[in-house]
Amino acid sequence: MNDFDVYLYDGSFNNLLNTIEILIKEKIKPIKIVSEECLENDLFSNIKKKTLSIDNYFAKYLKNISNDFFKIVYDVYLSDNQNKELIMYYFILNGLKYGSKVIYLRKLKCVNEALNISSYVRRESHKLKGFVRFRKLETNFFLAFISPTNNVIGYLSNHFKKRLSNESWMIYDLKRDLLSIYTKNKFMIIKVKDLEKNNFKFSSDELEFANLWNIFYKTIAIKQRTNKRCQMNFMPKKYWPYMIEMRDLVEKSY
């Protein structure tokens, strides 16, 4: 092992878990684990890939430690944290060492970071359950664009699967080129590059209801209580381009 070793995984959760499993078994302390997509070529790194089993025995083993623990591991995978792979490695290492009580050991840096990341991912997913805005297409499909910091499209899809179960809808993550399509009780998340964002035809009543919503949004505010800072705290600007009622306030919007 040397400082220039970079361990590569294909970007999927299972592949990352397997990589970590093997690193732990071989007692290697990695300096860098990186997904193929984020790999930057530089002359000094020594890129390594671990050949892997396809069974998910390790995932089951981690789930056995405790469900909460496993959920946190998964949340870390979904986050956009630069060091998420290493944090996951050390969090799992400690999970194997301490068992289910690991989530109470905030004194350990990796545990604290993993827990913070997990609550950030869940907080963002919860916020977006409210902030996602669908638009109705000619085909009666409902379409929403999002661009979340963390990869929460799976959580959102599960939410809308229950809520809008008799509708057909699509959510497109512009940052990751991920499209979630739901029809007839099932959703699928697929990678779609070069989606023509401006080629959709909207249903005839789309403008009418968007307009009514804008009227409602403006009317419901009480002037004497204006508090923009409070508004921004709860609804950060990064979500505004995708929200119909905020569109006139931001330059770039979808």
Add this chain to the structure above:
Amino acid sequence: MSIEEKLKILADSAKYDASCSSSGSKRENNNGLGNASYSGICHSFSSDGRCISLLKILMTNCCIFDCKYCINRKSNEVKRALFTPEEICQITINFYQRNYIEGLFLSSGIIKSSDYTMNKLIETITLLRCKYHFNGYIHVKAIPGASNYLLKKLGSLVDRMSANIELPTNNALKLLAPDKNQDKVTNIMQFIKENKSKNFVNAGQSSQMIIGATNESDLNIMQMSTNLYNQYHLKRVFYSAYIPVNKDRFLPSLKMPPLKREHRLYQADWLIRYYHYKINDLLDDNHPNFDILLDPKTSWALRNLNQFPLEVNKASYNDLLKVPGIGPTSAKKIISNRKYYTLEYNDLKKLGVILKRAKYFILCNGKYFTNNNYFNLNFIKNNLLLEDNIDKKVQLCLFNE
């Protein structure tokens, strides 16, 4: 009248209702449209910083009552509008499908009679639930004076039904709302409490009080709300800083709504519901109003300094809750973490403790954050006030931009 114009009038008249919560219901999607989310979901935030979760509208702003503080009182010359049940359903369904809202909050002025208005509300909600198979969250205002069988019917269709107590004493209500009386409102609350079940107002009831329109003290207000919590098992009491919309010799003339006072009341409300405080801990006849400069919990801690400093590695959960800067979440984390290691000041930050407040009231592993001699009222109070003022200065700059 166009639908846009109606929406403008009827949302504008509904905006003074503070409640917009959509939590507490477990309604599921029964092969229709929508479900409730137990934790509640905020869908947007208006420029006053309040959450928008529900489509908050009146069915009509016509009213036979003449409450002095209300924009819709019959003696006001304002434009009146009325939504048909079908219109309300169309807007609700289309907003919901686009994920603008979590559900509907329907209230109404009183037309003809209480029972007539109530029947209209029932017609609307029935249409929404049965024709459109809407399973999202619905909150309705019960009309004071309506018959019990109508309350029963409406309550079985909705997640939350509520009646506003409006003012903290019956005298104040008589003065400002001559057509209402407290008994009519508390009768509704009693009825809801007795009938509450999985299929009747499953998310419970709430109420609202106007703050600063009459000269009651904070103590009067808190006594009223505690009474409501204890006697009628309310989920929430909302406090709404009085905003002058009408001119009347019975009403005070305020330039700014008393927002800070409202904030203190909410803080105290939380202390009573989640921190096991009693009103008498916070207020008494000699101090009937909250300190505007310090929050109620800090004020209490400073008055009871003999109970501090607390050792965070040993104190019980209930004692930890009394420390300013520690709430239920961080107290639980302290308990679960200290089983495995001894907490230091650095660890507390990781557990979500607000150290800039808490540090004055705790010992960590036997140590005070500074020299023990500084543990005295003057030092702590001055420092807390100073820190709050530094924060405020930053806020002011931000507002001026």
